[in-house]
Amino acid sequence: MFKPHRAVAYTAATLSAALVMAACGGPSGDGHDKAVSHAAPAVGAQGVNAQPASKVRQGGTLKLSTQTWITQYNEYQVDGTDGDASAILEQVEPVLMPKDAKGVPHPDPDYLRSARVTSTAPQVVTYELNPKAAWSDGKKMSYRDFAAVWHALDGHDDRYLVADSSGYDQIADVARGKDDQEVKVTFSTPYADWQRLFRVLLPAAAIDTPEKFNKGWIQRIPVTGAAWKIKSIDKTAQTVSTMPDPKWWGARPKLDSITWRALDLPADTEAYLNKEVDEAPAILPEDYKRLAKAPDTDIRRGARWDEVHISLSERGALGDVRVRQAVDLATDRKGIVAAFAHDLDFPVETLNSHFFMPNQAGYEDTAGKWGTFDLAGAKKLLDQAGWRDNGAGKPRTKGGRQLTLQYVISSGSASASVDQAQIVQQQLGMAGIKVVIQQVPQADFFVKFIDRGAFDLTSFRNVDEIFHSQLFSTFQQPKGAQAYLNYGRIGSPEIDKLMTQASRTTDTSKSNALYNEADKLIWAEGHSIELYQRPQILAVRKGLANFGASGLGDSDFVTMGWQK
Template sequence: MRRSTVLATAAALSATLVVAGCGSSDDDKAPRKKAAPAADGQDINAHPVSDLKQGGSLRIGIEQWITQYNINQVDGQQGDAQSVISLVLPDLFTSDAKGAHHLNENFLTSAKVVSTSPQVVEYELNPKAKWSDGKPLSWRDFEAQWKALNGSDKAYEAVDTSGYDQISEVEKGKDAHGVRVTFDKPYADWQRLFDPLYPAAYIDSPKKFNSGWAEKAPITASAFKLGEYDKTAQTVTAVPDPKWWGPRPKLDSIVYRVMDTRAKTDAYLNNEIDYTNAILPEDYKRLAGAKNTDIRRGARWDEVHITFNGAHGALKDVKVRNALQAAIDRKGINTSFAKDLGFELRTLDSHFFMPNQEGYRKNSGDHATYDPEKAKKLLDEAGWKGAEGATRTRGGKQLTLDYVIDADAVSASVDQAQIVQQQLGAVGVKVNIKKVPPNDYFNKYVNTGNFDLVSFRNVDQVYLSMAYGTYRRPQGKNLFQNFGSVGSAKIDELLTKAARTTDRAESVALYNEADREIWKLGHSFMLYQRPQIYAVRAGLANFGAEGLADRDYLKVGWLK
């Protein structure tokens, strides 16, 4: 099942896991580290399904109660929502360890481009594929999803219209199971559309699309269905759907339980959950020696950054945003975080590619170079004046910014906020660390642009065009995923052109050109590629650090 089908905003509690501070004076004495895992690196305890027993439960800790199961709606971008909904809705294409995409034969018997001028894609649905209400999947589902996400009706609170806005028609194909999609402009990443597929009857009006998936999935079509929502116990339980037409899953249930990130290590050690993140040094030391535990490592598409809000206040001025870029020492942040890792942490100089991916270029120029004197000069030019050591002012108003973090964030998140507070304070920018309730962090702050500075992760950007919503200019109140509202017509044009370019080399060049513009505008400050380091029950197979691949829950289970 696909872990993320759109550019995912990872959950806040685990989002800003960066230990801030300067490098250790003992750095020269540290053992030489191995290179980071390759882009196709995996560590999942791979086994054929014949090695697995039938039955058993998988218990997973999640960050918050899921309030929106429509991941194409603006409030559905929280990472746990995407993980859960992708388990129970049609997943048309899956990616392998190298990030290549393949037809999911449980839902499609074929899908191909049959014309290039105009571009036409024909899908043939698996005749056995049905929604949980018994209705077969059909071209009507494709049509409804296109109409909801193409941007023509602003009443649909769509998080990302890219790709869908290039479709001119969706119609019935050669037979009852066929779908024919015609594009008015070429779209290279056509496989990312309609994945997951939502049912027409439950998204064919703005009301259904915006609120019909609040706190529940009213219909499913997969090997698993959501059997129980227990808000009191803060658990959601997925169970096999007896109506499923494909291979029988091995697990009897998958239980998602809301818990504080800081409690996950103890929950794992107390045998309450079956895997947890082991990336923080204090957690790793406790988990690495735990009984019946594997430490599994991989290289996911996963970046940590700081977003600047250019929609209001001092940060509307690009010079102030550029000053912040010069005032933050990411090398100190990254070195401190990586000190206890067994492999190198890759500093990130691209918004589109990971350092070990083909196409990666260092596009930051001098916009990621630590230079406090440059920061002071830019602030002076922006009219924010002040004596050394004092908060700068302009027109009698202090230069003060709110750095929003989750009130239950792990210590590393607080550390990062505090070091940024210290570094910006050194150039005359006062930073208030604003702690907010964990369930409000995304819905009331990040998603609505209610912050000056915020840090989270974007993950699983397996298609380049998935980034469009993050860097395009907002339209009215719809921020898409550009929560800081920093963008330009030039960036929009470059990203649109890149998405329409089917020549891979040319497309990569356009994304890199757009990236240079994004750095210049001070949209966000990239820190590093975050590795996967998980503690997993030793008997759990085909699960763990999948890297660029999708997790296949049909093959996940416990060894005999």
């Protein structure tokens, strides 16, 4: 699926019952060590059938899917971080600095004439907007829009239910320059990842009050400002239809329309084979075999920032760090990864970092002992926490209650999410931790459970976190009712301090070192258990240009289309 943003429901390869059992005791030898036919893509690798605009025909429709019906389209709001919602938002709103194949952002001339650091003491970034750039309500894009985004996201007004205030909370002022189209952003402290801020510009008129910010984008996009606009949002048909905006001042999009249809993940393959959609995930071996044989189909691969992990919560027994650490030690990550990688034609290794992918500079093993399977160590920690061992196969008890954890999964996910939960259930059971798997409606998974911290254990993916500071809110210590994206509410002042220092350090190697130091504490706190970097393998209609496995880059909605 086309997912350019944060949290995405977890899916993986379907596992047999035999593999589930094998994974509980360590890596499965059945097929796991076989040679693979494709090496892992390098940084910058894409599979998009890149073509110049002159070789893309005018017209045609592109049919895409979403995992669920989208409720909140404001990606800056705490409920708006779903990847599909961001994909649609970024089709119809200004993406000021899209990323190239290597993940490097560059100003889009349709919106920005320039964006650069014009002072270092204090740090000032000056943006020059394209004077033609305008919103669908007729207003020119201006410094007022930047100021409204900053005001909503700087963390000073808790009525704005924001997903992430990092970076914006280091801005001292957003002011008008020589005219309304010049914006001067002054930072109170240096901020290395300034290019990630204001990535998607939203109109001031639609976010300048908490009410508009929180509720004005529910099942609607009130104002647009791109080459595309919303044609219809049809909840009954579960489709969002988009069309080129005739008021657009740049090059005309090649396609006549793009439609997004909500589909449960298991339905993607059938929908693709029935020509109801033009793209489908091909990572599951059983899907890959069918999709690769489909007529007029390309299998496209890319190197994406995409990780699968298990999140822990601080509620109940997990409020004791020793219990969280015991969960870490009792989880055999290599066994889970071996089960996932079975029958894949793509190498998959255990991921040992929360901030870096293995194909990124700065990656190192920060997991230490907390990423190592140690059943005896897990039992010792539970003993220390006062949970009595009642013998093999029986849950531990304390004060008359059992050590029981709820593992929340979406009912709409592929069977692999159930299989992974069952592996964890059996692994933790060996330590005396009872795991109850709770399936919840797909539409409720994030909004009512993950976003609200209503879980003990769960699993989903974080994607496209190219800038390490994007993960600040994921590990940031909550403030009162504001948890940001730290759904399990696990953090510490020391972690915040190191992440803050890293974000203010403009020397990349020193910044990377600080993030790695923070990560060692994140592992020790039992915040989450990293599993692996998820391969990006897609089935795409042959002849579809400038679209597919985009790796570290962004898709261009103007040039994508059908090849001549």
